[in-house]
Amino acid sequence: xxxxxxxxxRTPGIGPVTYRxxxxxxxxxxxxxxxxxxxxxRGGGTAPxxxxxxxxxxxxEQVARYxxxxxxxxxxxxxxLLAELDNAPVALIVxxxxxxxxxxxxxxxxxxxxxxxxxxxxxxxxxxxxxxGVVVASGLARGVDTAAHVGAMASGTIAVIAGGIDVVFPxxxxxxxxxxxxxxxxxxxxxxxIEPRARHFPFRNRIIAGLALGTVVVEAAPKSGSLITARxxxxxxxxxxxxxxxxxxxxxxxxxxxxxxxxxxxxSAADILEQLRPIDPSAVRAPxxxxxxxxxxxxxxxxxxxxxxxxxxxxxxxxxxxRQSSLAPAAVQTVxxxxxxxxxxxxxxxxxxxxxx
Amino acid sequence: xxxxxxxxxRTPGIGPVTYRxxxxxxxxxxxxxxxxxxxxxRGGGTAPxxxxxxxxxxxxEQVARYxxxxxxxxxxxxxxLLAELDNAPVALIVxxxxxxxxxxxxxxxxxxxxxxxxxxxxxxxxxxxxxxGVVVASGLARGVDTAAHVGAMASGTIAVIAGGIDVVFPxxxxxxxxxxxxxxxxxxxxxxxIEPRARHFPFRNRIIAGLALGTVVVEAAPKSGSLITARxxxxxxxxxxxxxxxxxxxxxxxxxxxxxxxxxxxxSAADILEQLRPIDPSAVRAPxxxxxxxxxxxxxxxxxxxxxxxxxxxxxxxxxxxRQSSLAPAAVQTVxxxxxxxxxxxxxxxxxxxxxx
Numbered sequence: 126x127x128x129x130x131x132x133x134x135r136t137p138g139i140g141p142v143t144y145r146x147x148x149x150x151x152x153x154x155x156x157x158x159x160x161x162x163x164x165x166x167r168g169g170g171t172a173p174x175x176x177x178x179x180x181x182x183x184x185x186e187q188v189a190r191y192x193x194x195x196x197x198x199x200x201x202x203x204x205x206l207l208a209e210l211d212n213a214p215v216a217l218i219v220x221x222x223x224x225x226x227x228x229x230x231x232x233x234x235x236x237x238x239x240x241x242x243x244x245x246x247x248x249x250x251x252x253x254x255x256x257x258g259v260v261v262a263s264g265l266a267r268g269v270d271t272a273a274h275v276g277a278m279a280s281g282t283i284a285v286i287a288g289g290i291d292v293v294f295p296x297x298x299x300x301x302x303x304x305x306x307x308x309x310x311x312x313x314x315x316x317x318x319i320e321p322r323a324r325h326f327p328f329r330n331r332i333i334a335g336l337a338l339g340t341v342v343v344e345a346a347p348k349s350g351s352l353i354t355a356r357x358x359x360x361x362x363x364x365x366x367x368x369x370x371x372x373x374x375x376x377x378x379x380x381x382x383x384x385x386x387x388x389x390x391x392x393s394a395a396d397i398l399e400q401l402r403p404i405d406p407s408a409v410r411a412p413x414x415x416x417x418x419x420x421x422x423x424x425x426x427x428x429x430x431x432x433x434x435x436x437x438x439x440x441x442x443x444x445x446x447x448r449q450s451s452l453a454p455a456a457v458q459t460v461x462x463x464x465x466x467x468x469x470x471x472x473x474x475x476x477x478x479x480x481x482x
Numbered sequence: 483x484x485x486x487x488x489x490x491x492r493t494p495g496i497g498p499v500t501y502r503x504x505x506x507x508x509x510x511x512x513x514x515x516x517x518x519x520x521x522x523x524r525g526g527g528t529a530p531x532x533x534x535x536x537x538x539x540x541x542x543e544q545v546a547r548y549x550x551x552x553x554x555x556x557x558x559x560x561x562x563l564l565a566e567l568d569n570a571p572v573a574l575i576v577x578x579x580x581x582x583x584x585x586x587x588x589x590x591x592x593x594x595x596x597x598x599x600x601x602x603x604x605x606x607x608x609x610x611x612x613x614x615g616v617v618v619a620s621g622l623a624r625g626v627d628t629a630a631h632v633g634a635m636a637s638g639t640i641a642v643i644a645g646g647i648d649v650v651f652p653x654x655x656x657x658x659x660x661x662x663x664x665x666x667x668x669x670x671x672x673x674x675x676i677e678p679r680a681r682h683f684p685f686r687n688r689i690i691a692g693l694a695l696g697t698v699v700v701e702a703a704p705k706s707g708s709l710i711t712a713r714x715x716x717x718x719x720x721x722x723x724x725x726x727x728x729x730x731x732x733x734x735x736x737x738x739x740x741x742x743x744x745x746x747x748x749x750s751a752a753d754i755l756e757q758l759r760p761i762d763p764s765a766v767r768a769p770x771x772x773x774x775x776x777x778x779x780x781x782x783x784x785x786x787x788x789x790x791x792x793x794x795x796x797x798x799x800x801x802x803x804x805r806q807s808s809l810a811p812a813a814v815q816t817v818x819x820x821x822x823x824x825x826x827x828x829x830x831x832x833x834x835x836x837x838x839x
Contacts, residue, residue, distance in 0.1 A: 242730055369726035369738055372749035373599055381726055381749055390741045392729035 128181060129154035130197055134215040135176035135184070135316070136161070138465070141198070141212040142472050146462045148199065161466055167429070168460075170467025187317040192306075193220045193290045206230070207335040210361065211476060214314045214332060218290045220306035225260045225281045231401060232262045232337035232358070234330075234351040235269025236344040236376055243344040243376070244268060246368070248276035250341070253394030255280025259401065262336045264329055265302060267295055269343045269351075274305060282309040283336060287321035287329040289313055294321050330354040338401045339364030341391060345379030352379050355388065360474075364400045366391040422455035424463070432460040433480075436470070440477035485538060486511035487554050491572040492533035492541070492673070493518070495822070498555070498569040499829050503819045505556065518823055524786070525817075527824025544674040549663075550577045550647045563587065564692040567718065568833060571671045571689060575647045577663035582617045582638045588758060589619045589694035589715070591687075591708040592626025593701045593733055600701040600733070601625060603725070605633035607698070610751030612637025616758065619693045621686055622659060624652055626700045626708075631662060639666040640693060644678035644686040646670055651678050687711040695758045696721030698748060702736030709736050712745065717831075721757045723748040779812035781820070789817040790837075793827070797834035 133154050134144055139161075147157035162172035188195065196203050196217040204226035207213050231254055233247060251261045251273045261277035263270040265284040274282045284305045286294065290313040293299045305311050314328055315321075321329075330353050334340050340358035342365075345351035359365045365388040370377020384390050391397050424432075431450045435441065447457045461478055464470035472478050490511050491501055496518075504514035519529035545552065553560050553574040561583035564570050588611055590604060608618045608630045618634035620627040622641040631639045641662045643651065647670040650656045662668050671685055672678075678686075687710050691697050697715035699722075702708035716722045722745040727734020741747050748754050781789075788807045792798065804814045818835055821827035828838050 242728070246730060368729060369734070369741065369747070371599070371727045371731070371734070372725060373603060374728070377726070377728070378749075381747055384726065384741060384747045385749075385753070390726070390738055390747070392735075392738055392742075396742070 126154060127185070127195060127197070128178070129158050130199075131181045131185065131195070131216060132176045132178065133158055133161075135181055136173050138173040138468060140472065141210075141215050143462065143465050144215045145198070146458060150459065150462065164463045165466040165468075167424075168463030168465070168467030168469060170464075170469055173466060173468065184316050188218055188290070191220070191291045191317060193218050193313075193317075195219075196223060202227075204230075204336050206338065206363075207332065210331065210335045212331070212474075213335065214328075216314075217332075218313045218317070219310060220290060221308070221310040222281075223310060225283055225310045226312075226336055228260045228281065229258065229401060230260045230262050230283065230337040231397060232333045232340040232354065233269065233273040233343065234263055234333065234340065234345075234354050235273075235342055236346060236349060236351065236379075237266050237268040237270075238376075239268040239272075239344040240376060243368075244272040247272040247343045250343070250368075250394055250397070251276030251282070252280075254397060255282075257394060257398055259398070262333055264333055264350075264354075265294075265298055265305070266350075267298075271298060271301065273343075274301060274309075278304065278308060283312065284309065285312045285314075285329050285332045285336070287315070287325040289315050289317040289319040291317045292320055326350055327353060331357050334358040334361060334363060337363060339366055339397070341366040341368070341397055342380050342383060342388070343368045344370065344376045345383075346376065347379045347382055349379055352383065355383055359388075364389065366397060366400055368392065422453055422459055424456045424459040428452055428456045429460050429463070432457055433464075436464075436478070436480045438479055440471075440473040440479040443476050443478060446478075483511060484542070484552060484554070485535070486515050487556075488538045488542065488552070488573060489533045489535065490515055490518075492538055493530055495530040495825060497829065498567075498572050500819065500822050501572045502555070503815060507816065507819065521820045522823040522825075524781075525820030525822070525824030525826060527821075527826055530823060530825065541673050545575055545647070548577070548648045548674060550575050550668075550670075550674075552576075553580060559584075561587075561693050563695065563720075564689065567688065567692045569688070569831075570692065571685070573671075574689075575670045575674070576667060577647060578665070578667040579638075580667060582640055582667045583669075583693055585617045585638065586615065586758060587617045587619050587640065587694040588754060589690045589697040589711065590626065590630035590700065591620055591690065591697065591702075591711050592630075592699055593703060593706060593708065593736075594623050594625040594627075595733075596625040596629075596701040597733060600725075601629040604629040604700045607700070607751055607754070608633030608639070609637075611754060612639075614751060614755055616755070619690050621690055621707075621711075622651075622655055622662070623707075624655075628655060628658065630700075631658060631666075635661065635665060640669060641666065642669045642671075642686050642689045642693070644672070644682040646672050646674040646676040648674045649677055683707055684710060688714050691715040691718060691720060694720060696723055696754070698723040698725070698754055699737050699740060699745070700725045701727065701733045702740075703733065704736045704739055706736055709740065712740055716745075721746065723754055723757055725749065779810055779816060781813045781816040785809055785813045786817050786820070789814055790821075793821075793835070793837045795836055797828075797830040797836040799832070799834050801833065803835075 151157040165172040260281040262283040334357040367380035367383040508514040522529040617638040619640040620630040691714040724737035724740040
């Protein structure tokens with residue numbers, strides 16, 4: 126099972142959304158894997174090169190060697206809040222106590238070049254949140270992230286890294302990363318050996334925001350990764366909180382901007398708890414709920430033509446395609462899946478899709 | 483006319499609300515003055531001691547000697563936004579350009595012991611607001627108030643003082659106060675010679691908030707007069723804005739608290755202008771509108787008994803009295819006026835009233 130899941134998600138062109146579609150359509154990853162070539166053909170393209178079984182086995186061996194394990198989006202132990210995301214990472218690679226991600230999690234992020242005062246403040250906040258039973262998640266970057274992890278170390282902290290589980294970044298955090306793997310929870314989405322690159326950070330940020338009921342920003346420049354994490358949290362309907370600063374302090378600009386945009390101004394752990402507590406845990410979707418039986422409907426050529434006619438280079442909402450085509454939702458999803466596997470469709474944020482080329 | 487108005491408002495027990503009621507009932511101040519003893523008798527008490535004509539004449543002479551003049555709430559030149567208040571001061575004593583109060587006014591208030599950086603920031607903000615044609619009102623206190631007046635001096639500033647028009651406070655602002663009287667607008671509510679006391683400051687603050695479309699707070703302690711001004715502004719439905727600061731800076735606590743309570747975080751004159759501009763000037767009530775003809779209805783003994791039965795030591799809304807008594811609004815108002823002049827009724831914020839004793 127794990128092998129088939131991993132081969133699916135390591136196949137180029139099969140992202141989290143397609144993975145979920147395939148599993149929803151075929152019930153199990155092995156049948157999905159077998160169906161990919163046929164679906165791609167129906168979508169009018171050539172089948173993607175399924176991930177090599179040998180390469181995937183070698184990845185599994187590496188993960189085991191690093192003392193890590195996989196957590197699949199359809200596993201019961203998968204972080205429940207993260208499973209809420211449409212594009213929840215299919216295979217997390219984790220070291221440490223996965224139970225931490227099932228407790229109340231607050232994300233705390235901020236500037237890498239934060240002031241000493243801000244770092245001390247972040248550490249104290251994290252410590253106080255820990256005292257109240259809140260697990261603090263961050264990105265193991267320099268500055269505020271490091272301070273947040275250090276402050277929350279005794280009570281429980283989750284570090285999400287942009288590269289592979291075995292790759293240390295930044296170098297000076299080697300010891301902290303190892304300590305979190307042993308005493309907290311270390312999470313990577315990239316396979317082992319992958320060095321973190323600029324494009325990996327937004328994916329890392331979405332995991333941080335997705336794990337948490339709310340995200341707190343401590344010192345951030347207006348165009349920083351921290352603000353991206355905050356905006357992702359807002360898009361997910363999670364709480365966004367920011368610690369204010371003087372307009373005369375350039376490092377406060379991002380936080381002040383967030384507050385102007387509607388983030389809650391927070392000055393203490395009590396302020397943060399006040400924002401986290403009102404959320405009803407029953408409102409959180411159980412993991413795997415997105416795999417509820419959707420009757421596997423085959424699409425007809427007529428369906429394919431109808432959906433294709435509605436698609437173009439401008440992303441359009443799948444809901445809109447269903448409405449305008451008057452087809453069964455499952456039929457529309459099938460056509461989109463075929464087109465995607467054929468390399469002709471691109472998925473976008475907010476459940477939208479566009480034709481390629 | 484001015485003499486009768488002044489005698490009315492200088493009579494103990496006749497506040498702004500009663501004054502308006504009397505004028506609305508009798509059309510002119512002389513007839514109102516004559517009617518006071520009769521109304522008080524009907525209210526079941528002794529008539530208040532009408533202000534001595536000689537004392538009021540001496541006050542008028544003093545005001546003239548200081549180069550000041552009166553601005554009555556029913557004068558056409560009265561500041562239109564201030565006239566909106568239920569308890570708008572009846573007689574302002576002013577020096578300088580009363581036209582300033584008819585332009586777009588922003589109030590700027592803050593800590594007397596503000597940091598040098600905050601004072602510099604307030605001065606720059608006021609200067610930039612002035613450049614955009616906004617008149618800056620403040621309270622001529624030390625610190626932020628002084629900085630706001632200085633910054634806005636060239637473009638137009640209004641200082642509202644807690645004592646009499648001739649009383650300088652704080653002493654080091656003597657020159658600034660005189661300069662505002664000559665180049666801006668200086669406003670006092672208390673008669674000449676009155677030294678500012680603690681109880682005068684909330685009245686001064688309500689005038690500052692009342693003159694302005696919005697109030698900006700720059701550095702304020704959590705229980706400061708600046709926060710009172712901000713809350714008065716909020717009660718009046720005006721914009722409340724605050725400049726944030728670090729949670730580590732005690733002088734930022736009041737502003738951060740205001741922002742948590744819903745005030746708009748502002749960092750620049752542009753942020754302030756954005757809040758001031760959306761207000762539709764046509765939504766502002768013309769001065770004197772509250773003196774629109776209300777048919778002078780005499781109350782019967784039955785009416786008096788009905789209203790008295792509904793009153794008690796707990797403040798109740800006048801609207802509620804009207805609803806529950808099923809009497810004509812004017813009749814209820816008449817009974818309340820009589821009771822008040824008889825010293826048996828106290829008026830409260832939000833159009834409420836209670837029996838005394």
